[in-house]
Each structure stands twice: as C-alpha cells, then as structure tokens.
Amino acid sequence: MPSGRGxxxxxxxxxxxxxxxxxxxxxxxxxxxxxxxQDDTGMVVILDPRVRTKPYGKLFLASxxxxxxVVEKA
Numbered sequence: 001m002p003s004g005r006g007x008x009x010x011x012x013x014x015x016x017x018x019x020x021x022x023x024x025x026x027x028x029x030x031x032x033x034x035x036x037x038q039d040d041t042g043m044v045v046i047l048d049p050r051v052r053t054k055p056y057g058k059l060f061l062a063s064x065x066x067x068x069x070v071v072e073k074a
Contacts (some may be wrong), residue, residue: 020056024063031064 023052051057
C-alpha cells in the first residue's frame with residue numbers, strides 16, 4: 001500500500017504524515033548544503049507566505065539551525 005494511503009486508513013492525513021515531513025527534510029537539506037562549517041556564510045530566503053501564515057509554517061522554521069530571522073513586510 002502506498003504510504004499516503006496508509007495514513008488515511010490509520011486515521012492520519014497524507015499531508016501531515018507524509019508530505020509535510022518530506023518538505024521539511026528537503027528544506028533542512030538545502031540549508032545544510034549552504035552552511036557546512038562555522039566559517040561559512042549565506043542567506044536563505046523563503047518567499048512562500050505560508051511559512052508565516054499557516055500553523056505548519058512554524059514546523060519549517062523550528063527545523064532549521066539557530067540563526068537570525070528577518071521578516072520583511074511587503
């Protein structure tokens with residue numbers, strides 16, 4: 001059974017149980033490719049407003065290493 005369907009059978013949701021963790025993992029991996037050592041510098045820009053407006057957005061931000069967060073309003 002595909003993993004997304006198992007979530008529905010067990011009472012979960014494919015978004016919360018599969019897609020969200022996968023997306024968070026990909027963001028963490030991308031961040032890790034930018035910053036590899038303490039001497040490295042870089043900037044990650046997230047333009048998707050859902051990171052700030054949706055409840056699951058906090059999970060994305062919490063998954064990143066501690067860093068300075070700048071929020072600019074349009």
